[in-house]
Amino acid sequence: MNEIRIIEVKQSVFAANDKRANELRQELKEKKVFLLNVMSSPGSGKTTTLSGIINLLKEKYKIAVMEADIDSDVDARTISKNTGVDAIQLHTGGMCHLDADMTRQGIESFENYSDYDLIILENVGNLVCPAEFDTGSVANMCILSVPEGDDKPLKYPLMFEVSNFVLINKIDVLDYFDFDMDKCKENIRYRNPMADVFEICAKTGQGIDTVAEYIVNKIEDWRK
């Protein structure tokens, strides 16, 4: 059957990828570059959220952003315009995720990437496949937006299992959707009891300062 063949192939790729991801993470550690991998469904607000966070951190840290998409350069242009930090667009050539080697190619395309304190990877909008591939990141952040529904952690287990922290975005439209915040947090913790969860509205900026402070603590802890 087709799917058995696919699974075998993925396992061998996974094993090689895990090794490559660990090598990249080790190199980044030596150079004191913190790599943050950001994942979510299409349209949950990754780019807007990142713009807000970066604007709060860019005085403190030297930041670069890698925007991954199958096509278009909409997001890299948006980040660059909104924040002024260095941004590049990674085209995946149809691929639904980034692996460690693709991430490395992106990082090494910056001149003197070791000058950056923080490199942010905005992964392909996809709640399934990016979770399967370690990019070499120090931390994984997942965004779930209110219109998507509170049941998503039940349907997409791995994404929530591999995310160190989860932002629940678009809380300004809570009144217009059948979304139970307590139930959503319960569903996230069912998949990952260790995940930190934050409520935000990227459009208005609500809650972004708390997330930015949390990321500063992550970076400083990791540098020790």
Place this chain on the structure above:
Amino acid sequence: MNEIRIIEVKQSVFAANDKRANELRQELKEKKVFLLNVMSSPGSGKTTTLSGIINLLKEKYKIAVMEADIDSDVDARTISKNTGVDAIQLHTGGMCHLDADMTRQGIESFENYSDYDLIILENVGNLVCPAEFDTGSVANMCILSVPEGDDKPLKYPLMFEVSNFVLINKIDVLDYFDFDMDKCKENIRYRNPMADVFEICAKTGQGIDTVAEYIVNKIEDWRK
């Protein structure tokens, strides 16, 4: 490099899958069973939209639904409760899409599946991978919801290229999002000039009757 190896493997799977999909489609044609494949991002309203469509068609046609998810049986229970038609849940075991053989397994799990006029496959919530695998369906329907943004056809080309018709859902919240309907339709037609596009609100039922009638025409045309 890792990604080249992955692409080679996918191409061999694709070739085999296309053949298997055509075989399934031919069998369904002989048995006069119309298979509709429904794709979208997580949380764009597939299950609610399908409930509305099925309730308008279930007197005319004998219908069955296959709900695909990585985990949980939320959707099959919802469809069954909302419509009363036969529904099964397909667990993909972590897979991000369904291929033709997985679809066949689902169809053959119904007793006497040739008794059905219409079998609906609700694919895994994912705007990338399901578009890459022909399921054997007669038609592909894609749902894009307003909160996801009008730029999604630019970022996820293949999904819009392979969809015969696109529903723009959640138009009741247009006022709360920065979504340009004309621009969205232009982006869809940029990817696929042949795609029919419908505006709906699955929650209130707005526009569902038009889509149901459109599907009736598709089924009747195909049966001739």
